[in-house]
Structure formats: structure tokens, C-alpha cells
Amino acid sequence: MPRSLRYLFLFLAGGGLIFFLLMLFGYRLVTRSLPTVAGVIHISGLDRPVSVYRDDTHIPHILAKTESDLFFAQGFVAAQNRFFQMDFNRRLAAGRLFELFGPASSKTDSLMQTVGIIRSVERLRSALDPETEFMFGAYTQGVNAFLNTHADRLPMEFKLMNDAPESWRIEDCLAVQALYVWLKDASWRMRPLLGAVAEKAGVAQARILFPGMNTDGLSPRTVKTIADTLIIKRLESVFGEGFIPPVPGDDLACVVRGRRMVSGYPVLATRPGFAPIQPALWYEVHLCGGGIDAAGFSLPGFPGILHGHNHRVAWTHVHRHGFSLSGWTVLPKTQYRILHAGDVRQAAGAVGKYPESSIRFLFADTSGNIWPTPQGSWDWSIISSERSGTYAERTLDRLLGQRERLSAQDLQTLSGNRFSAFAGDVREAIHRVFGAVSDRDSAAGAALRKLLSWDLSYRPGSSEAVLFAAFIENCFSELWGGLLGETLLTAYARLGDIPLRALDDALGDTVNSESVGTAWLEAVEKLRRRLGPDMDAWSWGAYRRLIFHHPIRFHPLLTRVYQLGPFVAGGSGETVEGPGHAWNRADRITACPSGRLIIDMATRLGVSVLPTGQGGQPLDPHYGDQIQRFLSIRFHPNLTDTSRILHSGWEHLTLISEDDHVKKRRNPRYPAI
Template sequence: MSKRRLYWLVSILLIPGLIVLVVGGTLYWLAKRAEPSYSGAVALSGLAHPVEVRFGPHAVPTIEASNLRDLLFAQGYVTASERMWQMDLLRRLGGGRLAELFGPEVVKVDRFFRTVGLPVEARRALDTLDDAERALLDAYAAGVNAYREAARDRRPLEYRLTGLEPAPWQPEDSLVIGAYMAWTQSFNARGELTFLRLARRIGPERTRLLFPTDEGIAPPEVPPELVEYLAATPTAASSPDPGFDIAALAPILDYPARLGLPTPTAASNAWLATGKRTATGEALLADDPHLAFSMPGIWYELELIAPDLHAAGVSLPGVPLVLIGHNADLAWGFTSVIADTQDIFIERPTADGLAVERDGRAPEPIRLRHETIRVRGADPVEIAIRSTSRGVVLNDILGETTGTPMDLTDPGLTDLIVLRQNHDRPDRSFQAMRGLCRSGTLDEARAAGLDFRHVATNLMLAHRDGGIAWQMTGVLPQRGRGAGAFPNPGWIDDYAWQGEAPQSLNPSLANPPDGVIVTANQRTIPEDYPIRVSNAWMSPHRAQRITARLDESGPLTPESMAGIQADRISLQGRMMLSSLRRLESEIRALDPDAWAIAEDHLLDWDGAMDAASRPAAFAARLEPALFQALYGDELGEDLPFLLSMTLLAYSPLQETLRTGESAFWDDVTTPEIETPAAIWARALHAARTALAADGDDVRLDDIRSIRFTHAFDKVPLLGDLFSVGPIGVGGSSDTVDVIKTQPQEPGKGLFGASVRFVATPADWSRTRGTLTLGQSGHRFSPYRADQLQDWLAVHAHPWPWNGPDEAQTLGRLRLDPPDAGGRFGR
């Protein structure tokens, strides 16, 4: 071969590599150029006085200003410098404005959030602010916009790749993010729609048995008028469409996860101990709120210092102040209450479709609200949002009603499905956060928490004087005849909401005799409590396990509190073992091979969902097999809708494992009557078959993994570049160290601890915590995922208080008014 041919051959072979090198190098340069500076001076228009930002380990900032307005301006600037892309997506998701960025594909998502009214609620909340409060939101927005202007030529890499630009930040953007996060903590509408779906297949009374309220507590009765209504409606057996198209709704509800944003989930742990239970006589607080895995993580860690405010903890990017953390006097954390703050009403329209029926009086006209969705690369979409006195009509997002090209599949019913929410009064979450950050006593903090009107949470408080308290936030409806568990007949006025329950009835507790308070989404009130808080609590297993660990730990320390956060014992797994052993003789006699499978794979297990556990992997496969064997014959293709409810509520399978009783043991498709042993045998064989497909000697972390998804996750090549994972993990939906999965997808971890921390009010310097990934959203930043290994190992780092010391200071950044020197914009 001649030298010339050899030269061209080598060139041809090298060109692809050179292209990759050039493209990769360019991406790296653009991404690094967008990263913020952690030292130096920056002149920013909008500041009245200089602000100092000291960055400690993990690039956690301590922001110190001479007044609160400049402090929140700086918070907006610093947070945006790390999380602008995430903040932009969050406000657009909640505000129904994603189509402005991503085009026609997401119009259905925008239509959903416009219909449920999150932008309207944000504007109403904005109108409730007094001048001083509005000035603080304006300051935060000005800080975000100062970063937007300063970074005009060095946008985050996501904007470079998409050719997009962030719009100016508005004060209501912060409130719409808060409204969206409140919406993620409301779950009842999906449960009631699922009930309707299943009730049309197997009848409302039988379906009711699939919705237990809690251990040993049956659900409320189905409204008799609903029973009559459904009896007159075609069932799944006689109609190709068995009811509401929940499957059409699911992709909308799942879209936030595709963008790496929080999705509705019911999970979180928090527990408190008074000084009488701790080794040093101080109060302690442990908290780990659970959210979807995303890249970047949802929280941003920081410390804020001004003359009238000093707080540290984590903030929600796009929202000022500290949402979870502490001030000089007390610490606070949150868990989901699982309160029933939503109801579905069925409305019967008049023949002309302009009104809805009312028994005993004239029909009620349907109200209309018109909105325009701007769409990138296409014409705007006009939508009409209908509502009645019972709530907002959902049919226009569940089925083909508006006539726009983005309509979803027709659900098959002519009647209207209406959602009622606890939104009669505007929310005051910003006022609540400000009140918490400034509270000096437990009573002040509890009162501040009641301003979280639209979100029902367990506010957990620990004071430096050794006291603790729990306060349920939110506003509960005062219902008429309906209990709220199942849809109500909207045409009957007696079922309408009668206003709000007094917040003075919201459950609360301070300094209990036993010295501990535990909330982990379980039922926290007695059955005869004067108001109905919920109709479907989550499994009590995490709370029971936390309580047991607290009782066996002796005098509590911050280290023992943190150790409980790492606990992976599954009480559901142990119930599975107990239930199985109760049937040993029957299974042995009926199917010896099935019992041999149990002996080989499960019976020597202690219930620990450890990553390296082989029995835990089998248990993960056994749960969906039990659901299929027990309920699949009657629910058929609708079984996944029941399985999806396990993320949100105590399940009928859990109650069956606890008691051994079920009305669904018999397989209705066979002539014989199956016994519990027969169903267990089927499930054991099915689990063994599923496990065999995973390979020999499979461990739990071989089949269960998590992935921190970025908005580009589904984009070829870019998905793996920006997302993090998959990472094999242990844990399960009912372990304290939680990894929430759906039974039908036991390998896919959906939710987990979004932040863990243990607060030490007697000495804030000993407070420890960790994020899932890191502070930065920039792709090649060293602080993008530098906390991941600690999070996986359930380790933590000190949270700053009065800033990092000199030895740990990463850098000092001075933010100056324009006339104070500094480099303008960088």
C-alpha cells in the first residue's frame, strides 16, 4: 500500500474519533463556562448593599446580608446560578407553560395543570400578600433575573442544546412552584377514579373491599345513590370501554418524572424525641421526605443570615427562604399526612349541555373559563375549562370534549366528572415559610404552619429547650353526607361540601408522656376523631418499625437517630413469612413442590431488604405474584390500576397478609373453589419462574435499581450523558430506608429519601444531612453528584451554622451594587 493510501485510510479511521473529540470538547467547554464562580466579586443591579456568600464543603453557601430584601435577592441569584434549568421547568410545569418550550407534544400536560387551576391558585396567593411580603418575592425574582442577565452569554448546557432561553422570572413563578408541590401531596382523585374503574368491572360493593382504610379498619360505605347509578351503567363485560380511561391520564401524571421533576407520591419519615428520651437531655428531630429520583435533586442546601432572620436547611429551587431546616431556636421537618382533601363528584348534564341537574331545584349553569396555551412551533391552543359549584370538570382532560387536536381518548361516559379541592381560600404558604423561619417557640411555629392551607402535612418541630411538637397543616373540607372515600352524586345537594372544618380541629400534639412522636404517613389519630382526616392511610409498617427501633435504642443520640434512617427491615416481608407459615401443612399437602420453593428461597429470611439479599429478591417477585393469583381472575386487565394504588394507600394484600382473610381467595374462572393454600402455591411457582428469568443466585440489587432522571433522559445519547444511573439498591416500599416501587415493576425504584437530616437544637453545629446527588445542576460540575455515595451509604455531612470555618471555606463571593466595584455580571 502506498503512503498516500495509508494516509487517507488512517485519516478516514480517525475522522469519527476526531468528530467525537471535538463535539465532546465543545460540550465540555460550554458546560464548564456556565458554572458559577465561588469566589471573587460581582456587581449586580438591584442590590442595595453588599452581600457576602461563603461556600463550604459540597459548595453549600452561607449567604449573609444587611437586610432581608438583599438576602432573598442573593438567594435567588445563587440558586439560579446552579439550578436555572430546573427552576424554569418547575414553574412551567405547574403553570401549564411547557408547550412554550417543547411544542405540541406537551399541550396535554399544560391543559391538565391549567384545568386543575395551579396558575390561578398562584395568582390568588399573590394577591393575598401585603406590601412587605410582596417586596420579598420581588427581591427573589430580581435576583433570579440578575443571574439570567449576567449569564446571557454562558447559559447552562441544556439551553445551548435546545436553543431555548429562560423567560424573566416573575414573583408568581415562585408561588406556582409551591402550588405544584402542594398538588403532589393530594392523592384522593386518582383513588376515586380507580374505584370507578374497578367498580364498573366487579361492582361497587366488591370493589369497596379493595380499599381498606387501615389495619383492621374497613372503608366507609359507598353512597347508595352511587350504587344505583353504577348499576344502571354498562359494565366492563358488556362494553368495550369499562369506564374512565385512567390509562390516558397516567402518561400526563407521569410526564413530570420524564422531565426529572417531582411527581405525586405519598411517603416520608420524621420522628421527634424530647430531652427525657435522649442521652444529653436535648430534643432531636430526624426527617427524610420522599420524592421521585431526579437529576438534579429537588433540594438546594444553604444558610441565610440577616438581622431579622437566620435559618439553615434546604430550599426548593425557585422558592425563597428555607422550607426544611432550622433557625436559632427550633428545627422543623415534614411528612405527608395522606389527608383526604379532594373529592370526585359525578354531575348529570342537561340535554343542551349548558347546565347540570339538581334534585328538587332548577339546573345549575356550567361556568366557563377560557385560556390560551402558547405552543412552540405551532398555533396557540384555545381551551375552555368548565366548572360547577362542585368543582372543576375533568372530562376535558380525560376525554374528547374540547375539540382541540390534543384531546385525550373519550372515557366513554356522557356525565361529567368533577374534582373538588380544598382551595376555597387562597393559600398562604409563603407566609407560612416566613413564619417558620422567624418562629421562636413551638406555639409560634405551629401557628405559622397553619398558613399552609392547600397542603396537609405533618409539621414536626423540635426546640432548643428540649420540647417537641406535631401540627397537621392544611384545610380539611366539611363534607355533607359523603365520607369522601368514593365519588359522590353531584346532583344531590346533601353531598355537597359545607365549607371548611375549623383548623383548630387539625390534629396536633406537644411533649407527649412517652417522649417521642413518629409520623411516616400512617394513621395518626383514633378512629373516633371528631373530623375525618383520611379514608386511606398508608401502611403503618414504617412507623411501627421506627417506633420499635426508638424503643430498643436506649438513650437516643444523633447517631442512633441517623442509624434508624438506614433500617431496611420490611414488616410486610415478615408478615408474608408469617402468613406463609400459617399455611405450611395445607401447602405441603396440596403442592409439595410449592413448599419446597418457599424453603429454598424465603423461609430462612429475616425480612431485611438488603441489596445483597437473595431472599429479598424472591420476596420482591412474590408480591406481584400474590396480587395476580389473588385478584387477577376478577380484575383482569384492570389489575394494574389496583397495583398503582399501593404507592398511595394501605393495600388489600397487606390486610390479607396480616389477617389471612380475603373475599378473593376463590378463582372465579375455575369450577372448583380455591383455598388460600392453592393461591399461595400458584404465587410461589410464579415468583420462582420470574426469578429464574433474572438469572442464577440473583440478589435484590440485581433486579432493583434507581435512576436519577434528567429532562433529556429519553433523548438518545443525551439521556445517559445527563441522567445518573441505573444504580442497584436495597430497600422497599415499607422499609424506613425506603425505595418505593410498584408491585408490577419491582425492579424500578420510583421514590426515595430526597434529603436526610438529623437536627440537634441544643447545638446546631452537630446537625447533619445529605442530599441525593449534590448542589449543582451543571453537567460537569464537581458538585453535581458529590453527595451520592454518602446518600447511598446513609452517611451525612455537617450543615452550616454561622458559615464554614476558614479551613473548610471553598471560596468567598461578594455580591455588590453596581457602583461598588466588582465585575459586572460574573
């Protein structure tokens, strides 16, 4: 072989070897931060050994002897999977994202410092009762035990941003939960918008555009006190940074009496809403130890279970619009008592002390009781984020009433219902307004006939759903674009059912017939230009995609690594299934169920699904392993039988307290509390 070729061969071989070693090093660097799920970990702070079994979806089943060790282990395990998410949320609550993202978060930080969540947290911290202090203290010790044993194996996000997290505090638990409640509320988005609309379009028009909202105190004199278009523009700039979702996502939950169920026992079903984020909002967990045996959705960074059940009681809650920094304290103050509740009376008694809260609860127990008690002869209670009935509530109420007896499986099926009561309401108005369209425009006429034959279901393959959504988009622009302007219209179109009810009324008014007709013709033409002339080839799933966004998106390559999607999704914001969009921009999903959970008190078991998965890091095999199950409305069972868990063959991690002499040698970087 000529010397030059030999040198070239050696150079290429050496380069290939170096590249391979770099890839191997990078892979090792990333994967070493993944959670340890089997074997033994020695940590400080435990009284007795704790077993953690992870099932096929990686739900941790934590088996402890004492409640102190149980909450300690919950904090440790949550940090194993979701610590960057926990740290991100506490910094967001405090207005300290600049520590991670620099000037890219300046507007968000300014808003959060103005809101003052941390000031409220500090006041609550000094007033915690002993039970809550005990629970939060043990959880905090567990988080810091993780930080002490994994200081060199923290999630990759910290390495990417060259940052080291602070120790976890009880105040951080409270801040994470307060942030969640604040983000779930729409009133801080809605009230300045109401004032700005009244100032620009007049008080009478504001009342028309906000049906069902309390506008009794609204007058030309009082508008100035709440109207500030600059606030709306400032909020839009905050939303543009991408750290705070522009919509909270609507909650929907129901509880059905046992006499309506085939089993004779109540069933509770819930689908809390949120923005499509990654990692998932919730972390599923089973807690068993001391006097507690409960399972369900936990909030990473906050101890206990916010949606779930023990062996006697099931619970969930929804967030009504109307947040106050005093009302959010209901969750930390009642969590310990709900975990121990023996019946509906005890659970309802714990939350009944806080009537000022915007959070509303549903309970069911094994004795057949449900709360709140249905009115009249009804056998179920349905609640959502709106104070008056939403279109999704109306649909669910109708579906529940169609059957004499229901099963838990029926509730699973109903949770994926894609029927639009709103579309049904406006179809007659559409027919009346567009009766002459088909005579003068063949494309618009064919589209009209197609729409009028629609089954009103937002199936992923539906072309009619695309037509309807594009028409609604144009209606917003035609009817209110000139009146409100782009900024106010964009903010208004995100308000869930409120603008839909206003549009429903507007479509029934003959004064608007010309504008509505124009909206239809332009919608058909726009779709033909964008999707092609073959209407049968249009599909709702291709028109509107679902993307789960991660806070790390300051580089296109990292965005592709951390975010999940796009995915094809059915449903709409006014349907029971849920994934919603701004009504003037249907191609972007802005809210979706943050999880689905159904609890059957006959079996004392739940079935559930998260939008993405339990994992918190991209190379974790459970980072997005539930996506297809979520999109197809399938559930996984939640086993709580301890004897079956012990013999399950699942991955088994044992947490053992260090020996005393080891404890004395160590100088932990992160204090216990």
C-alpha cells in the same frame, strides 16, 4: 515520503486537529454555563456586598447584612445552580411544557391546564401580606439579576431546545411551590381510582381494597359521581410521558423529647419522599443576614427553607393525602415567620391558622419543647403521609422504644433501617398456606425454607428479599388481576401501604389459599428462569435498581448524559429507609427519600444528605457526588458558625452592587420583578 502518504498524513492530522478543536469548543460551550463560585460578580439590586461560601458538598453559605440582600442572593445562587429545573417546574405548573418538548408533553399540559394551579396562584398573589411580598420580591430580583448577567451562559438545556426563558416573577415562586404540594398529594390519583374499582368490582370489594380510607359515602348510587375509568387511563397516559411522577413518595418524620435523648435536648429527623429525579428536589442552603440565621432544604424557585432550623427552632413537614388548592397556601404564608421563630409556640402559632391544609408540621426548640405534643407518656411524635400508621411508622416506633436513651447518631443509624414489618405480618400466613408445598416441589420447598429463615431485612445482597417481592407481585396478579384488569391493577399497586394492608388481610383468608399457592409456585419458577437456579446468587440490589431521571430524555445519548444510574439500593417502600416500587412491579424503584435531615437541638446543627448532589448540570462535579453517601446512609455536617465559615478556606464568591452610572447604562432584559 511519497506524495500520496504525505497528503494522507496531512489530511489525518488536519482532521484530528479539527476534531480536537470541536471537542474543545463543545467542552467550553458546556462548562461556561457552570456557576461561578469564586471571585466577584457585579449585579444590580443589592444594597451592600454579600459573601457566598460554598463548602465541600457545595452548600452555599450566604452571609448578608440585610434580609433584602439575603433573599436576593438566595434567588441568585439558586438560579446559578438550578435555573433549568426552576424554569421547567414553572412551565409544568402552567401546562406550558410544549414550549420545550412540543407534542411529547401534550397530555401533561392538558392535565395541568385543567388542574388550574396558575389561576389559584394569581388569586394568592394579590392577597400576599407585606412580609411575604417583601421576601418573594427580593428573591425574584435575585433570580432576574442572574438572568441579566448570564443571558449568554444559561444551562445547556436551553441551547439544546433553542429556547430563551422569560423573566422570573413572584407568581412563579408561588407556582413552583403549589406544583410541589400538588405532586406530593395522592388524593387526585386515589379518589377516581376508588370510584373506578367500586364500579368494576362492587362497593364491598372497594372497601376491602382500600382499608383505612374513608368510604362512608360510597354506595352503588354515589359510585357514578366519582367513578371514571377513562380518568385512570388518561392519568396513565400522562404518567407515560414521563414529566409527572405516578407516585408522590411517602414522607416520614419524627421528633423526640429531650428527656429521651442522651444530650437532654430534642432531636428532629425527616425524610421527605418523592420520585427519583435529577437534579435533586431540594437545594441545601444556609441563610445568614438581618434577623435570620437558618439552614436546611430549600425548594429551587421558592425563597426560605422548608425543612431546616435556625438557632432556636427546627422544623419539618409531611404531606397528608387530601390536597386542596386553598390548603397549599400555608407554606408561602408562614415561611417568613417560621424563619424568625424563637420557640415552638411561635412556629406552631404561624401554621395553626391553616387547619384546612393537608400539610402537617413538626417542631422542636432549644428549650426542650416539641410539637405536636406526644400523646400520653410517649416521648416522641411520628407522622407520615398516611393518616393511619404505616408499616414504616410502626417499625420506627418500635425501634425508638427499644432504647432508654437515644443519641443523634442513633437517629442516623435508624434512618437506614431495612426491616419490613409487613413481611413479618405475612410470614405466618405464608407458612400456613405453603406448609404442603415443600413435599411436592423441591425448588419451591427450598425457596420456602429460605424465606422462612429470612431476617426480614431488605439488604442489597438479600436473596430472600427477591423471593418475597416476586411472591407479592404474583399475589397481586392472582388475587386481583382478573377482578380489576391491567390498568386499574397498575394504578392500585402504586398506593403505598393501602394495598399492602389489603393483601395482609387477604393472605389470612383461607378462601384465597389456592390463589396464593399458585402465586408462590409461579414466583419461584419465574425467578429461576430469569436469575438462574442458584438462589444464593440472587440479590435484591441486582433485581431492583435505582435510576434518577432527568426531564431531558428525548434522545438516548442525552439520556445517558443527564440521568444518573442504575445504582444498587437496599430497603423497600414499607421500610424506614424507604426506596419503594409498585407492588406488582418490584424491579423498578418509583419513589425514594428526596433527602435526609437530622437536627440536634443540643448543638443547634444538622446533618443531611441528598440523593444525588447540589449541582444542576452534568459536568458540575457536584451533580451526583452525594450518591454513594446517600445509598450507604451517611451524612455530611452542616456548619452554621459564621466565624468558622469565614476562616474555612472554602470557595468564596462576592456579590457587589454595580455603580450607579453602570446601572443607568444597562437596559436589563429581565426586569427586577
